[in-house]
Amino acid sequence: MRQKLHIFITALLLFSTVFAFLDVTSAYANKSVVVATDVLNVRTTPDTNGAIISKVLRGETYPVVESQGEWVKIQVTSSKAGWVASYLVKESSNGGGSTAPSTGGESFVQILTDDLRVRTGPGTNFSVIGFVHTSSVNVRYLDENENWVKISGDGVEGWVAKEFVSITAKKTETTVDEEKQQVATILTDDLNIRSEASTQGEVLGTLSTGQQVMVTASSGEWLKINYQGMDGWIHKDYATLNQDQAGSAPTATEAIIKVAGLNVRSEPSLNGSVLKQLAEGSKVKIINERNNWCEIEMDDGQKGWIAGWFLEKSGQSSQEIPSNTEGTIVIVDDATNIRSAPSTTANVVLRANKGEEFEIAGVEDNWYKIKLSDGSDAFVAGWIVTTKGSTNKISRAGAEQYLANKVIVIDPGHGGRDVGAIGASGTYEKELTLRTSQLLHDKLRAAGAKVHMTRQADTSVPLHTRPQMANYYQADAFISVHYDSLDDSSVTGTTTYYYSNSDESLAESVHSALTQYIHLRDRGYRQENYLVLRESMRPSLLLELGYISNRGEEMTIKSGDFQERASTAIYQGLAQYFKEN
Template sequence: MQKRRSIILAFCFILMAGLIQLEEPAKAEGTAVTISTHNLNVRQGPGLSYPILGQAQKDDRFNILSQKGEWIEIDFKGKKGWVASWLVSLNTSGQGTLAETANSSQAIVATDGLRVRKGPGTGYAVLGTVHKGSSYNIQDSEGSWVKLQTPYGDGWVSSEYVQVSSKKKNTSNVSTSKTGRITANSLNIRSKPSLQGAVIGKLNTGDIVAVTSQNGSWTEISFSGDTGWISSQYIKLQSPQSGGSNTKQPNSGQTGTVTATALTVRNKGSLNGKPIGSVSKGQSFTILEEMNNWSKIEYQSGSYGWVASWFLEKTAAKKSGSSQHPVNGSTAVILHNGSNIRKSASTQSSVIHRANKGDSFDIISLQNDWYELRLPNGETGYVAGWIVSVNGSAPKVEKPGAEIHLKNKTIVLDPGHGGRDNGTTGARGTLEKTLTLRTAQLLYDKLRAAGANVILTRNSDSYLPLPSRVGVSHYHNADAFISIHYDSIADRTVRGMTTYYYHSFQKNLAANIHSNVTSLTNLRDRGYRLGDYHVIRENKRNAVLLELGYLSNPAEEILITSAHYQQSVAAGIYQGLARYFKN
């Protein structure tokens, strides 16, 4: 009996030992990583300053040896190497993985045209589409669906088509050990690590930037509250002792020319600073102080604020001259009869000349929001920049105070067509879908700088059904929905702009935008009228559809694709929206 009991106990012990061994592979599931990007540098230590041991390719898998901060030590081909944790995904099991990483991770889209839905299931409405390589913050998860922050607002995508990074990239508080100094002038910042990436900004020699990651010959940097990519050969990585991004440089003796369409001025050198004004592309200012990649300027007479240094093209300060704004032979065209030209740049100054609509004057300089003009008698005078249109390189001036009426308004911009739908093709080959997106992106920058909440129905060359475009308007309770198009007709002599509305409550918005665009562009006025188009007919919000010129007219195609026209039409829509909300 005792012997039998001993045999049973021995058998149980063997069985338990076997069960314990069976559990080990499951435990090992969490000790490996999968590479989430192409040509990832594997380094000899936990930091960007360590030498490169080799490169790992996307979807390669390696066992984890240890972890230090944001870096993971892996077994790399028999050697110990380190990779950045935000560029790999942990191989873990169980349905709770996404939920556990929500609010602290990012999802990288693994396929093109991934649909973003209003809820966690295919039965919910499509808000828009996102594309391969895009990265978005994870908000929540439910079953096989994840909730992301997207350009269309918070929406749900299938987790099958995204990769979850193990740690959310921190672009607002990058440690001082991850900074670099730029070694080239006019260095392009791109939207992705490729020469095919869109140029989203420029940097110059000596600029200090926060480095987020490296990917082969490209370096990812913190830029404008997000990230961008630059060529690695034009950045020199720095240690904390070499003067990182916290270096304060008072009285730099430089001027900065604004390179963004509209640049927000803030009350402190941070994206958390309160917007207190706006400056326009081409305007130049003396840089009074620099700190943390921000520059302090006098943006109006007696008013000071901070702007992002990465949107300034810096040059040595000029010693003389009342204006440092590049005008280069530009002319100002009067928009209204009886416009006042004054002795100095102020509405309190005496009137020395009256001009009528269509009169043109050479621009000598730009002082704050006023153009200095050369009059027919050889004298000079000043005209308010918001009552003229400009031909040439001189910057456009927005009417002061317009941003007050746009702040906190929700505006949906709908670039027509996209993806498999090219729209019309111009006489010289311009694709409508490309031009509508270009216009929308310019307008997006201007409205965001004014404090508006702006949503694009698409921000890339993607197809979006008409009901989905309307759905974006309804989902966000848009204060205004602007559908942007360019026209075409068999008769190549037809030209001009037309604005459409469908419901009577949309008419006032159409009138305000139409009058301002035609004034600033001098395009032939074809009027605003009733139009039976899906995106305005089915839209319960204030919505208009703009046909901003004829691509079928060869001469007009050249005009409307020019940088000058694109700036002018964006300014016209901007001012039209401001006037509508003001009234």
């Protein structure tokens, strides 16, 4: 009898182990992660001593095979899997279902309201660059955060309020007309050529910086190319496109830089990496134009992209410059001032309402000269309206001019097993800090800052490694985001902490913006000996953005409106600090 009982118990333990393994395996069967750093090493073992077997790039998505501590194992190809640090990836927003993306799949956005403003960044503090409407078709989904969606359509690329759109999936592959073939110039070394328009596609070969290949089709963020007689796919973020005119080189137009220290970027957007800076008065050759950005060739033969509105083209008459009557301005806000001269001190001759359009007669400084209904001339500030037609948009630099190229490390407090403070109704601090940090991340990136996060998902990150990231990246600012809690539930308000005397001005700037935007009790800014501040060798702050132990304040903090205002406040506070320092 004892022998039978022993056999039964052994069998039970064996089955329990098997089922436990199946449970762990199934937990990852429908999970995938997105690479959240520029280049991420994939290793043979879950530690930094493991041999590097592959490298994956920011934005690529991979299925998760298993997890161990602060490491996750991802399936890189059908035959290769390896380990990556969990705090350098974030969980895919696709949720459950198959981890393999649909080949050629692409997401589109349905616009739910007319005259939806498209902005340069995710926030109302970013300038309006255009509009989309319910009639807009083929508006592509590019990215999103809590309150905003990045789109591309109707000739404009930017951010729109999430509540006014619906995201749908659609498959599409657009073949390039043979008479209008395009040539892609590669921007990075070891760019993978894949068998399909997906990071799951088999790697057929690699390309190097400067190589040129013919583009035969496109699908979403991917380009189909022909290279050495082989068809394959590359991601468009790592190439620039030039129209191929029967093998001839594009006609170059000379231009002069109108501002000091103009950044030359790797791609036609503020997200492009800075290749170099050009001094005011420098002459450049424009070889390509896209969405008000100009691809230029410099004296040393190097190519890059610069913002077209900071250029003065030479060799053109005033009638040829796209700031003439070939377009109209569109009023963005009600009661917009139309003035008698190009100055904010000039007399107001008309107050125009949202949606009104006026013919452009010319440009003076940063003002549009327009024709009124009676045929008279008037002026409107270029940075407060948008345009239709071929006229270049005017943009007056705002906070983004002080944030561009700054290195910011954002530290969403707690994470993983460490939930942080627990709110009066059960809210976890770790979830709130990540929400705020992700919004701040997108705003800073849109302004051209180089942003790193200590964690991108609900993962555990050792406390001492957080300030080390700021030191490693030589951050211009390190911001640790937190929410507070006390046994006394009546306590409310926001507090800003710093450690070094040299960081007091940073604390003052950010805290001043917080009190202005989030409307909570001002508990001041003060010195404190916190480890994440003490161990950082870079300008650092720890922000306690409110007390979730107070039920009313917890409800406020959880709202999307508060998250938007808090992230905007930090953004503006950083801009003010860099402006003054």
